[in-house]
Amino acid sequence: QKEVEQDPGPLSVPEGAIVSLNCTYSNSAFQYFMWYRQYSRKGPELLMYTYSSGNKEDGRFTAQVDKSSKYISLFIRDSQPSDSATYLCAMSGRGGGSQGNLIFGKGTKLSVKP
Amino acid sequence: ETGVTQSPTHLIKTRGQQVTLRCSSQSGHNTVSWYQQALGQGPQFIFQYYREEENGRGNFPPRFSGLQFPNYSSELNVNALELDDSALYLCASSLAKLAGGSDTQYFGPGTRLTVL
Numbered sequence: 001q002k003e004v005e006q007d008p009g010p011l012s013v014p015e016g017a018i019v020s021l022n023c024t025y026s027n028s029a030f031q032y033f034m035w036y037r038q039y040s041r042k043g044p045e046l047l048m049y050t051y052s053s054g055n056k057e058d059g060r061f062t063a064q065v066d067k068s069s070k071y072i073s074l075f076i077r078d079s080q081p082s083d084s085a086t087y088l089c090a091m092s093g094r095g096g097g098s099q100g101n102l103i104f105g106k107g108t109k110l111s112v113k114p
Numbered sequence: 115e116t117g118v119t120q121s122p123t124h125l126i127k128t129r130g131q132q133v134t135l136r137c138s139s140q141s142g143h144n145t146v147s148w149y150q151q152a153l154g155q156g157p158q159f160i161f162q163y164y165r166e167e168e169n170g171r172g173n174f175p176p177r178f179s180g181l182q183f184p185n186y187s188s189e190l191n192v193n194a195l196e197l198d199d200s201a202l203y204l205c206a207s208s209l210a211k212l213a214g215g216s217d218t219q220y221f222g223p224g225t226r227l228t229v230l
Contacts, residue, residue, distance in 0.1 A: 104156030
């Protein structure tokens with residue numbers, strides 16, 4: 001079993017739809033949870049950063065972490081064609097940056113149709 | 115504030131050759147991590163450098179090596195290239211917070227390496 005599982009999709013939705021992306025993980029030591037967006041042939045861009053369980057909202061994006069179920073989600077409201085990208089979940093047992101390496105899911109490819 | 119930059123953008127090598135990839139960290143950051151991203155996969159951690167010392171390594175053979183310089187820029191060297199080394203190589207920089215707490219990794223655009 002991989003440490004982080006993420007459905008690779010592809011996921012296709014109409015413009016304006018609510019998108020739900022999720023990852024499951026097996027390592028209970030993970031405390032820091034991130035979502036990155038990666039456009040084709042570009043580097044990942046940090047979207048959301050969450051510590052431990054709970055919700056975090058930033059504009060159209062909401063990240064949820066349920067440590068008891070080892071399940072994290074990213075919701076995108078009012079999706080736009082510019083949201084079309086691959087979304088990567090990542091997690092770490094320590095402070096995400098120099099205090100620990102990131103473990104990534106495979107990424108979910110999202111396409112938002114006008 | 116300048117972001118993370120990497121060079122070159124693309125590179126084509128043949129099997130058995132050696133390659134050096136370069137990364138300039140974001141202004142104010144002192145830690146650099148390198149990742150390998152194969153097509154259709156998530157990035158995989160290669161190693162991390164903090165204050166010019168290796169500070170953690172993933173499951174990669176010794177022919178993957180690195181350096182960090184006093185200005186916190188970094189190099190990734192790969193010897194004896196294999197076909198499976200073809201991938202996007204990503205550099206990420208961060209600021210170590212020695213007192214703990216969260217710090218985040220910011221990625222560069224990557225170097226796409228093709229091994230023929």
